[in-house]
Amino acid sequence: MASAFELLGVPVTFNLNESDINAALRSVGLQWHPDRFACASAAEREHAEEQMAEFNVAHATLCDPLRRAIALLDVFSCPYDPNGVNADPEFLMDMLEIKEQLHDAKQNNDSTVLNKLIFDLRKREQHELAQLAQLFTEWETANNRSQDLPQLQQLLNQLHYLDRTIETSF
Amino acid sequence: MKLPILGQEPQASELILGIDLGTTHSLVAVFQHGESRVLGGDDGNNLIPSVVSFPEDGAPVIGSAAVERMQLDPLRTIYSAKRLIGRSVEDIEREIATLPYKVVHSEKRDMAVIDLGDRVITPQEVSAHILRACRDRAAKQLKLDADSLKKVVITVPAYFDDAQRQATRRSAALAGLEVMRIVSEPTAAALAYGLNKKENCKVVVFDLGGGTFDVSVLELHDDVFRVIATAGDTHLGGDDFDRAIMMHCAAEIREQSGVDVLAAPSARAALRMISENVKKQLSSNEEAEFVYHDANAGIAYRRMIDWRTFQNWIIPHVQRTLDHCVNALHDAKQTPDSIDEIILVGGSTRVPFVKAAVAQLFNRPANDNINPEEVVARGAAIQAGILGGEVKNALLLDVTPLSLGIGTAEGTVSKIINRNSAIPVQAKEGFTTYVDGQTAVKFTIVQGERELVKDNRTLGEFELRGIPPMAAGLPQIGVRFHLDANGMLNVFAKEEKSGVGASISIEPKHGLTDTEVESMLADAWQNAEQDLETRRVIDLHSQRKNVLRAVHKHQKMAEENLGKEQWQELHKATLAAEDIADSTDAKAIKNCVDDLENASIALAELLMNDVANNAVKNQKVSDLNS
Numbered sequence: 001m002a003s004a005f006e007l008l009g010v011p012v013t014f015n016l017n018e019s020d021i022n023a024a025l026r027s028v029g030l031q032w033h034p035d036r037f038a039c040a041s042a043a044e045r046e047h048a049e050e051q052m053a054e055f056n057v058a059h060a061t062l063c064d065p066l067r068r069a070i071a072l073l074d075v076f077s078c079p080y081d082p083n084g085v086n087a088d089p090e091f092l093m094d095m096l097e098i099k100e101q102l103h104d105a106k107q108n109n110d111s112t113v114l115n116k117l118i119f120d121l122r123k124r125e126q127h128e129l130a131q132l133a134q135l136f137t138e139w140e141t142a143n144n145r146s147q148d149l150p151q152l153q154q155l156l157n158q159l160h161y162l163d164r165t166i167e168t169s170f
Numbered sequence: 171m172k173l174p175i176l177g178q179e180p181q182a183s184e185l186i187l188g189i190d191l192g193t194t195h196s197l198v199a200v201f202q203h204g205e206s207r208v209l210g211g212d213d214g215n216n217l218i219p220s221v222v223s224f225p226e227d228g229a230p231v232i233g234s235a236a237v238e239r240m241q242l243d244p245l246r247t248i249y250s251a252k253r254l255i256g257r258s259v260e261d262i263e264r265e266i267a268t269l270p271y272k273v274v275h276s277e278k279r280d281m282a283v284i285d286l287g288d289r290v291i292t293p294q295e296v297s298a299h300i301l302r303a304c305r306d307r308a309a310k311q312l313k314l315d316a317d318s319l320k321k322v323v324i325t326v327p328a329y330f331d332d333a334q335r336q337a338t339r340r341s342a343a344l345a346g347l348e349v350m351r352i353v354s355e356p357t358a359a360a361l362a363y364g365l366n367k368k369e370n371c372k373v374v375v376f377d378l379g380g381g382t383f384d385v386s387v388l389e390l391h392d393d394v395f396r397v398i399a400t401a402g403d404t405h406l407g408g409d410d411f412d413r414a415i416m417m418h419c420a421a422e423i424r425e426q427s428g429v430d431v432l433a434a435p436s437a438r439a440a441l442r443m444i445s446e447n448v449k450k451q452l453s454s455n456e457e458a459e460f461v462y463h464d465a466n467a468g469i470a471y472r473r474m475i476d477w478r479t480f481q482n483w484i485i486p487h488v489q490r491t492l493d494h495c496v497n498a499l500h501d502a503k504q505t506p507d508s509i510d511e512i513i514l515v516g517g518s519t520r521v522p523f524v525k526a527a528v529a530q531l532f533n534r535p536a537n538d539n540i541n542p543e544e545v546v547a548r549g550a551a552i553q554a555g556i557l558g559g560e561v562k563n564a565l566l567l568d569v570t571p572l573s574l575g576i577g578t579a580e581g582t583v584s585k586i587i588n589r590n591s592a593i594p595v596q597a598k599e600g601f602t603t604y605v606d607g608q609t610a611v612k613f614t615i616v617q618g619e620r621e622l623v624k625d626n627r628t629l630g631e632f633e634l635r636g637i638p639p640m641a642a643g644l645p646q647i648g649v650r651f652h653l654d655a656n657g658m659l660n661v662f663a664k665e666e667k668s669g670v671g672a673s674i675s676i677e678p679k680h681g682l683t684d685t686e687v688e689s690m691l692a693d694a695w696q697n698a699e700q701d702l703e704t705r706r707v708i709d710l711h712s713q714r715k716n717v718l719r720a721v722h723k724h725q726k727m728a729e730e731n732l733g734k735e736q737w738q739e740l741h742k743a744t745l746a747a748e749d750i751a752d753s754t755d756a757k758a759i760k761n762c763v764d765d766l767e768n769a770s771i772a773l774a775e776l777l778m779n780d781v782a783n784n785a786v787k788n789q790k791v792s793d794l795n796s
Contacts, residue, residue, distance in 0.1 A: 025592075026394040029565055034594065034655045036565075038350055038557035049594050049654055056592040 004058035004071045014072055014136035018063060025059045028052075065129055066163065069156055072136070078149055082160065085153045095161060102169050118169055125162045128155060185314070186321040186350055186558050188550025189304045190358075191297060191338065193252040193381030193407060194517070195219050197547035198304035200312065201555030206362065206548040209311040216544060218307065222299045223247040224286055231705055232303040240443065242709050242716075244270035244435040246286050250409060251296035253381045254282045256330075256337035265405070268413055268442070270435035294337055298344035305347065322347045323554045325546050327382040328354035329402035329571045331617045332629050332659050339658075350557050352656040355379070356386035357397055357568050358549025359515040363540060364390045365552055365564060371510035372398075374498075376528055376536065377546075378491060379516035381407040385495050387502035387509070393564040399502035399590045400571050401494040406487060408449070408518035414483040415445035415475065419460050423471045431462075431469065440464075452480050453520045465770045466720040468777030481523045488527050495531055501590050512536035517543050568593055570653050577614035577623040586651060589619065594655050601647040607639040611647060615659070634663050703756060710759040714747055717766050721773065728773050736772040743769040 005012045008024040030036070032055060037048040061067045070080045098117065105114040132155050139148050188199045188206070195217040199208045210216045213234070223236040224246045231239060239247045248271055253262060259275040259282045266273045266282075276283040276290070283290050301322070309316035326338050335352055342349045356375035364373065370391045377384040384402035388395055420441060423431045431437045444462055451458035457476040462469060499505060512528060514536045519525060529535045555561035569590045575583035576599060586597040601611050611634045618626030637645050646666040653659055721728070721744055729737055743766040750762050 026391060029394065029567055033565055035556055039559065053594040053596040053652060056595050060591060
């Protein structure tokens with residue numbers, strides 16, 4: 001099956017900007033959206049529905065940095081496996097502490113502390129995303145991709161964890 | 171000699187109508203000669219009231235003629251059917267309490283239906299009549315044969331779920347119309363606002379209609395309109411403002427007269443109309459008077475309502491619209507400052523307090539240059555133009571407002587499509603069997619954001635049948651969920667191991683099956699439209715009799731207690747109303763009824779005072795007793 005990158009016809013790289021991804025969707029949409037086939041046969045309309053659904057899923061994948069990263073690893077035949085990753089003990093300790101603070105803030109209904117914690121988590125996520133982008137830039141052009149793969153996967157794992165922590169802290 | 175015909179002329183593409191099927195009124199528009207145009211009625215009014223009256227003794231009456239029957243025949247005159255469509259009675263309990271007509275639960279369909287007494291009708295039928303009226307108006311205005319107009323684009327609130335969209339499509343089928351596309355109202359509005367605009371920008375559409383609220387965040391880029399996020403509430407609108415006024419005044423009337431005025435359906439209908447009028451006046455005036463007289467019940471109520479009071483009454487509703495704006499911005503990863511323009515849509519955005527609240531949230535005044543009542547219909551027409559090929563290079567990319575999930579055995583929801591995903595979209599899910607030789611698997615599909623199945627809307631029970639008998643857990647049934655460009659769900663299933671396409675049956679939770687639609691279609695249009703004038707005369711006579719009955723009942727009291735001039739006026743009007751019993755002149759009867767009603771106000775006030783005095787007397791007696 002074609003990758004999200006191929007489907008939308010964008011460069012196979014982690015470092016895409018959102019306006020380029022949106023422009024790609026607009027261009028396939030003008031060609032494939034079911035609205036373009038309103039007066040065509042039922043079979044053609046159905047085909048357009050399926051095509052456009054795939055483009056939309058691809059667009060959503062590319063717009064989300066974590067899903068984009070996983071799709072990219074797939075393209076390079078290095079599928080992401082969260083279970084096969086060794087976690088950074090320091091990161092785990094940090095998270096354990098933050099989770100406890102989040103729990104306390106919620107128990108005490110202290111929105112000031114809670115907001116601060118979420119703000120910090122977001123900042124950390126931004127920082128790690130920038131790091132991920134940097135790592136991918138090197139990794140995409142590296143001769144030996146398997147060498148830096150564990151580091152990439154570890155960072156990806158951490159980002160997933162941060163994402164879920166933020167999502168569940170409201 | 172004629173040249174042989176080599177190929178047929180390409181057929182002029184069939185005209186597609188754009189219909190805004192609203193809670194309080196509907197509009198029809200077309201895209202012709204490079205622009206969208208709303209089609210007006212003979213009276214020059216573009217709005218068709220979304221009201222259908224079903225007289226006991228004749229054909230249904232639709233639009234403004236039906237509005238005239240609201241008070242006269244409250245149990246058979248249906249408005250706000252859009253609030254009921256695709257819903258069950260428990261979804262809308264709060265609203266049903268204030269409706270003059272009777273809404274009941276249909277066991278057979280698991281949905282809310284309207285009980286007229288002698289028969290039951292569905293909200294879909296009501297909408298079908300309105301859609302028909304839209305089509306007929308278009309045929310008349312465009313001088314086309316009504317039967318040649320079969321294709322439509324219909325707008326629905328962005329926040330309508332699958333059941334509500336399906337029900338809307340069924341309404342069109344009942345009316346003999348084919349829905350080419352269901353478009354979200356705010357998206358349609360954005361299309362009408364932004365087509366052929368040179369600059370690329372981000373806009374928020376704030377759409378507060380009669381019964382529903384939507385807010386959408388869109389990106390406009392070279393005539394491609396991409397919805398980034400949408401939020402809303404299908405039970406929030408101008409109707410709630412009317413109801414706020416109505417509830418406050420009804421409570422005061424009860425205090426003053428001791429009469430539970432909301433108990434009578436005709437009074438409910440009357441109070442609602444007065445409330446709506448007061449609301450409209452308060453959009454341009456500092457204050458408005460609420461006047462309600464009922465000689466029969468002995469009620470004469472007057473009250474000035476200033477804008478400040480009205481504002482206080484509607485604060486909770488307006489606050490809810492702002493909360494949805496914040497949610498939509500969050501989902502779209504935008505801030506109020508990153509938005510270039512705010513577009514107000516829907517008649518309820520004419521309320522100054524609503525405008526001010528939106529301006530405050532976004533730190534700037536909203537765009538109110540466009541006609542908020544017509545912009546959705548014009549957008550529907552433009553979309554019709556896109557589908558028909560007249561509008562080139564423009565495109566709408568919309569999203570689904572609600573997440574789609576599968577109910578698990580534990581009663582929780584496993585999400586398969588997130589809200590605000592661009593549509594069409596699809597997701598695949600694998601199922602297997604739990605028992606050896608099992609040939610069918612059942613599962614529930616829900617729409618909504620909550621964690622538990624019971625807190626979301628169940629779209630239906632799905633059953634995969636025809637699975638080849640195998641050991642438990644061995645079959646791999648791949649189910650594909652496809653939300654189409656109309657935001658409606660289609661389900662496909664296949665057993666992967668054997669390659670057998672499992673047949674799938676979908677039990678719609680709310681709504682009608684195909685056969686039901688067919689049979690309804692057959693009876694629906696048998697009754698030809700009755701001559702409206704005849705209908706009006708019948709109605710005016712029954713109104714005349716009602717007022718006369720009230721006056722006769724209290725005649726003695728009126729004669730004894732009214733001032734001489736007032737009594738003479740009432741007496742004269744009574745005689746005139748009695749004399750006109752055999753007339754068929756609607757205008758003359760109407761004048762007589764109006765005169766009699768005006769002359770009886772003094773009597774109503776008299777009765778009211780009487781009730782009030784009694785109440786005071788009673789109180790004194792009870793004071794003594796205690």
